[in-house]
Amino acid sequence: MGWMRESWHRVTSLWRRDALERGLAEEVRFHIDQQTEKNLARGMTPAEARRQALIRFGGLERIKEDTRDEFRPALFEDFLRDLRYGARALWRAPGFTLVATITLALGIGANTAIFSVVNAVLLKPLTYSDPDRLVFVWERHVAIGKDRDLVAPPNYLDWKRQNAVFADMGAYRFGGFTLTGAGVPESVTAISVSSSLFRVLGVEAMLGRTFSDEEEARRDRAVVLRHEFWQRRFGGDRSIVGRSITLNGAAFTVVGVMPPHFRFPEGNPGDLYSPLVFTPNELRGRRLHSLTVLARLKDGVTIDNAAANMTALAQAIAAGETSNPDAVVIGAHDLLVEDVRLGLLVLLGTVAFVLLIACANVANLLLVRASSRRGEMAMRSALGAGRRRLIRQLLTESMLLSMIGAALGMLVAWSVLGVLIRISPPGLPRVDQVGIDPSVLLFVTAVALLAGLAFGTAPALQVSGANLVEATQESRVRRQRGRAALVVAEVALSLMLLAGAGLMIRSFINVQNLDLGFEADNVLTAQVSLPASRYPVDPGQYRPPAPGVTPQLSKPSAFYVRLMESLAATPGIEAAGGVSSLPLNPVGIDFDMPVIVEGRPAPRVGEEPQADFRIATPDYFRAMRIPLQRGRLFTDFDGPDANPVLIINDTMAKQMFPGEDPIGKRVVLYGKAREIIGVVASVKHHGFSRDARPEMIVPGRQFTLGGMTVVVRSTLDPAVLAATVTRAVHAIDPELPVSRVIAMKDFQSASVAQPRFTALLLAGFALVAVLLALIGVYGVMAYVVSQRTREIGVRMALGAERPDVVWMVVRHGVALAGLGIAVGLAGAAAGTRVMERLLFDVSATDPMTFAAAAVALAIASVLATCVPAWRAARVAPVTALRCE
Amino acid sequence: MGKDRGDLLQGTLDMLVLKALQLEPMHGWGITERIEQWSESVLQLGQGTLYPALYRLERQGLIDSEWRITANNRRARYYSLTRAGRRHLSDELVQWRRMSRAVNLVLDATLEN
Numbered sequence: 001m002g003w004m005r006e007s008w009h010r011v012t013s014l015w016r017r018d019a020l021e022r023g024l025a026e027e028v029r030f031h032i033d034q035q036t037e038k039n040l041a042r043g044m045t046p047a048e049a050r051r052q053a054l055i056r057f058g059g060l061e062r063i064k065e066d067t068r069d070e071f072r073p074a075l076f077e078d079f080l081r082d083l084r085y086g087a088r089a090l091w092r093a094p095g096f097t098l099v100a101t102i103t104l105a106l107g108i109g110a111n112t113a114i115f116s117v118v119n120a121v122l123l124k125p126l127t128y129s130d131p132d133r134l135v136f137v138w139e140r141h142v143a144i145g146k147d148r149d150l151v152a153p154p155n156y157l158d159w160k161r162q163n164a165v166f167a168d169m170g171a172y173r174f175g176g177f178t179l180t181g182a183g184v185p186e187s188v189t190a191i192s193v194s195s196s197l198f199r200v201l202g203v204e205a206m207l208g209r210t211f212s213d214e215e216e217a218r219r220d221r222a223v224v225l226r227h228e229f230w231q232r233r234f235g236g237d238r239s240i241v242g243r244s245i246t247l248n249g250a251a252f253t254v255v256g257v258m259p260p261h262f263r264f265p266e267g268n269p270g271d272l273y274s275p276l277v278f279t280p281n282e283l284r285g286r287r288l289h290s291l292t293v294l295a296r297l298k299d300g301v302t303i304d305n306a307a308a309n310m311t312a313l314a315q316a317i318a319a320g321e322t323s324n325p326d327a328v329v330i331g332a333h334d335l336l337v338e339d340v341r342l343g344l345l346v347l348l349g350t351v352a353f354v355l356l357i358a359c360a361n362v363a364n365l366l367l368v369r370a371s372s373r374r375g376e377m378a379m380r381s382a383l384g385a386g387r388r389r390l391i392r393q394l395l396t397e398s399m400l401l402s403m404i405g406a407a408l409g410m411l412v413a414w415s416v417l418g419v420l421i422r423i424s425p426p427g428l429p430r431v432d433q434v435g436i437d438p439s440v441l442l443f444v445t446a447v448a449l450l451a452g453l454a455f456g457t458a459p460a461l462q463v464s465g466a467n468l469v470e471a472t473q474e475s476r477v478r479r480q481r482g483r484a485a486l487v488v489a490e491v492a493l494s495l496m497l498l499a500g501a502g503l504m505i506r507s508f509i510n511v512q513n514l515d516l517g518f519e520a521d522n523v524l525t526a527q528v529s530l531p532a533s534r535y536p537v538d539p540g541q542y543r544p545p546a547p548g549v550t551p552q553l554s555k556p557s558a559f560y561v562r563l564m565e566s567l568a569a570t571p572g573i574e575a576a577g578g579v580s581s582l583p584l585n586p587v588g589i590d591f592d593m594p595v596i597v598e599g600r601p602a603p604r605v606g607e608e609p610q611a612d613f614r615i616a617t618p619d620y621f622r623a624m625r626i627p628l629q630r631g632r633l634f635t636d637f638d639g640p641d642a643n644p645v646l647i648i649n650d651t652m653a654k655q656m657f658p659g660e661d662p663i664g665k666r667v668v669l670y671g672k673a674r675e676i677i678g679v680v681a682s683v684k685h686h687g688f689s690r691d692a693r694p695e696m697i698v699p700g701r702q703f704t705l706g707g708m709t710v711v712v713r714s715t716l717d718p719a720v721l722a723a724t725v726t727r728a729v730h731a732i733d734p735e736l737p738v739s740r741v742i743a744m745k746d747f748q749s750a751s752v753a754q755p756r757f758t759a760l761l762l763a764g765f766a767l768v769a770v771l772l773a774l775i776g777v778y779g780v781m782a783y784v785v786s787q788r789t790r791e792i793g794v795r796m797a798l799g800a801e802r803p804d805v806v807w808m809v810v811r812h813g814v815a816l817a818g819l820g821i822a823v824g825l826a827g828a829a830a831g832t833r834v835m836e837r838l839l840f841d842v843s844a845t846d847p848m849t850f851a852a853a854a855v856a857l858a859i860a861s862v863l864a865t866c867v868p869a870w871r872a873a874r875v876a877p878v879t880a881l882r883c884e
Numbered sequence: 885m886g887k888d889r890g891d892l893l894q895g896t897l898d899m900l901v902l903k904a905l906q907l908e909p910m911h912g913w914g915i916t917e918r919i920e921q922w923s924e925s926v927l928q929l930g931q932g933t934l935y936p937a938l939y940r941l942e943r944q945g946l947i948d949s950e951w952r953i954t955a956n957n958r959r960a961r962y963y964s965l966t967r968a969g970r971r972h973l974s975d976e977l978v979q980w981r982r983m984s985r986a987v988n989l990v991l992d993a994t995l996e997n
Binding site: 023024026027028030031033034035056057058059060062063064066067069070 | 912
């Protein structure tokens with residue numbers, strides 16, 4: 001309290017100064033008048049009375065000055081003076097100032113850049129209304145180890161009706177349309193959303209409206225456009241609302257356009273939104289999991305309440321049913337960032353270390369500089385500056401330094417951010433919102449102030465304390481210990497970063513070299529979707545064969561057969577195939593099925609083993625170079641009228657047919673027993689980090705769905721090849737869109753983008769850290785040598801050889817670096833554990849990596865000591881003896 | 885600074901000022917008169933040294949001041965004790981009495997031997 005009042009007084013007296021000055025003058029006048037009157041009453045003459053009164057009062061101006069000292073706004077005036085003084089001091093030592101500000105700019109810039117990303121991705125709330133109340137609800141199947149599964153429509157509908165914890169519940173799933181009419185046919189991403197979803201999100205249309213519950217119930221053909229798509233495709237035409245557009249050959253009415261910043265779903269926003277419609281088949285069982293469910297918590301309900309309530313509800317609903325899901329509730333924001341949070345936090349920790357090293361370096365520079373400023377400090381102290389005053393002045397100087405560093409750091413951050421956003425992995429949500437905003441500025445200011453305190457305090461205490469008394473031997477030893485401690489800390493911190501970066505790099509190399517089960521080079525992929533209106537799926541494929549009916553090749557199957565034949569006949573194309581879902585890019589049709597092996601006792605309902613279900617044409621395996629392990633691949637003869645067949649992957653063979661030959665076994669799918677004719681190698685369908693799952697593949701002539709990804713292996717130029725594929729499709733049907741023409745290699749590199757990003761950044765920051773630490777080691781050793789020049793001279797005069805002198809200095813440096821490395825190894829062993837989940841196939845305390853980091857740093861620090869040592873050895877003894 | 889305070893330690897002057905204000909608010913001249921009178925003219929301050937002390941005590945929140953009109957119709961700044969000032973004074977008095985008793989004990993002991 002006391003200091004607050006005092007500060008307040010000091011600050012306000014800045015404005016009250018004139019009033020105070022006048023008051024003091026009046027008070028003093030009054031005092032002297034009173035005394036004069038008293039003297040008069042004692043019988044003095046008026047002149048004598050006044051003279052005596054003045055004498056009794058004492059030196060008038062001195063007293064006024066003393067009094068003024070009590071109310072002077074010292075802090076602020078001193079601060080301005082210190083600032084001017086500090087600026088002059090920095091200006092006079094340009095070398096020091098340059099090195100210190102650049103060091104700080106690197107440290108602060110790195111922190112600012114990473115914080116901007118953390119701020120946008122992790123800290124900013126979602127742009128929906130009251131985003132903290134938004135949660136995702138998933139199914140969980142404990143029996144088969146699925147923690148989070150999409151929700152079956154009947155479950156969603158029951159949950160929505162019966163739950164007591166949500167204000168509202170909505171659901172969506174991805175769909176796709178082909179937009180025809182004005183312009184080229186285009187494949188658009190449609191999100192099928194329940195009408196309630198917009199209410200759950202709390203957003204309204206910018207133009208028109210969103211769907212009504214009635215529209216949903218009537219299964220009206222209505223769409224709401226996303227702002228970006230409306231701008232791109234319709235040029236922002238406001239009259240589009242109420243008009244109809246052609247999707248998959250049918251007319252849909254545009255009922256609204258969403259506001260500009262509406263991105264939903266956050267990671268992969270749709271072009272347009274259409275009402276969620278369920279097929280009768282979907283509503284019959286609870287097996288077809290297709291929905292992502294979002295809900296808004298009722299007021300006063302916590303996520304934990306909701307989770308408990310939903311689990312109970314889901315179990316109650318499932319009790320009488322054929323499947324047994326449970327429910328999981330996860331906060332919307334948590335779910336969005338869960339894959340990137342750890343990586344970003346590790347990066348934030350890394351840059352904090354870089355800044356610490358930068359601070360240690362600047363502190364070191366300040367300490368070295370302090371010895372040359374001892375005279376200046378002694379002078380100021382002799383002129384009456386107290387120790388606190390000197391400390392304040394030195395700290396002001398440090399703050400000025402860190403503020404300049406911060407200003408330059410903003411430039412560093414700005415350029416780093418540009419690169420960072422460019423190389424950021426595709427899965428990083430909200431990366432478009434990364435930028436330097438007020439909270440980033442606040443962060444920079446706070447960081448700069450803290451940094452100024454961190455590197456300025458110790459030198460300020462030391463300099464100000466050592467100036468009056470001659471620096472004793474003892475205090476010099478202490479100073480050198482302080483410097484040595486800084487070097488040890490810098491080496492230790494940079495070793496930790498180096499070890500962390502090494503682990504990330506090893507992990508990335510592991511990921512890169514991982515056998516995904518196929519060869520991505522020279523493979524081009526393209527998505528070709530068939531509108532259900534003109535290419536109806538054969539309903540017979542879902543039923544047991546009817547006796548006496550010869551099944552025909554369905555329209556979609558026939559299309560793909562023709563396309564593959566045409567592509568295979570093109571010169572330069574080695575193999576062309578199609579698959580329902582591409583590895584590393586599992587969009588579209590991708591689901592799993594219960595595995596029922598003929599002739600085995602049926603497992604309990606809901607606990608059947610599951611396997612992914614895929615469709616492929618015969619040459620798909622050759623195009624992807626997925627090796628066949630047993631049996632045979634599909635041929636053109638595996639047609640609709642032939643024996644139903646199946647290829648499985650070796651994961652399925654091992655899990656479900658252990659110790660048996662799966663070839664010839666039969667698995668029942670959609671009522672048909674399919675004979676296993678081949679086993680292929682497992683493909684890492686969901687990327688490097690997930691184990692391969694059991695997989696069942698049926699031939700494209702016996703089963704089709706609305707779309708396939710065409711896979712072409714060729715050494716032709718990709719652009720030419722892309723045109724060839726499009727031409728081949730349009731030769732069969734000019735109305736079909738060919739979309740997402742992407743080299744398989746690109747999917748592969750996108751799938752490892754996140755570890756690559758983290759590894760790249762960690763390596764970059766570790767490099768900066770090591771460079772800073774080496775500069776620190778060099779600086780301290782150079783200083784030590786300059787302090788010991790005399791001693792070295794004596795030694796050499798007494799006959800020490802040059803190598804002895806070099807060794808003497810190097811030994812000192814190596815001892816410090818060695819200690820730093822030891823501390824750093826211990827720190828790394830404890831610290832790298834936090835990044836365990838980021839690492840792939842390498843232990844968080846991998847001895848090889850640690851050893852490599854330690855050796856690299858040891859060599860570098862020996863080199864950094866060698867230069868000053870070598871210089872010391874070249875000192876001529878006479879010069880050395882004369883020095884000081 | 886402070887040389888003119890003569891034998892009076894700064895802390896002692898502050899205490900005397902607070903003591904003088906214990907009964908009623910007074911202006912600066914009044915305070916010097918009061919101290920002189922109470923000390924039977926032993927303590928004759930360089931009167932001006934009072935003012936830095938008054939400003940300091942006010943800044944520390946131990947006293948307050950306001951301008952008033954005196955009996956012979958002049959404007960004067962009157963100082964009064966704040967609650968913190970009263971507390972501070974009584975603490976100081978306890979402290980002072982302990983100290984002076986201790987000092988006296990030492991001095992008397994020396995005489996007896």
